Amino acid sequence: MSISAAGIGARAVHVRVEHGMLRAVLADGREIAAPVSWFPRLDAATAEQRGVWQLIGGGVGIHFPDVDEDISVAGLLDGEGWRR
Template sequence: MANPGEQVTDVALTEDRLIVDLADGRSISVPLAWFPRLLLATSQERENWEIAGAGFGIHWPDVDEDLSVEGLLRGAPAPQAKAKALVS
């Protein structure tokens, strides 16, 4: 069962980090490189996000990216980020 404290309250992006604030006061900060669609997005596309999945996810409609709090807490990069790392 989902913990209401793990619902997204805010999202911020820097040039190289994704920071997600949760209802229980925690902040998750992960490398933007984990999410190639966001890394390659414009600032305007990155800022156009919405809370999804009853508060437990984030959606960027302009780049068709969806992230879950569960995945962020597990430290799980996007599958395409893993594949890119293997090729590099």
């Protein structure tokens, strides 16, 4: 298993979905974004469902319980979504 150097220790502290983008603010001050279309369940969700999220693993992941979607911060940093 490979780990991106950029993703080591990266933790989200806040998340929002707006204008077709999933945005995560990281503990170190960076903000990263990825198209919601990378995540089909999140893409098909309502605005209300997208607004319900939980940080998991101390911020290493984001869980959207209403659509059962888990997204890792390291995956966002690596651009894993476009490979789906």
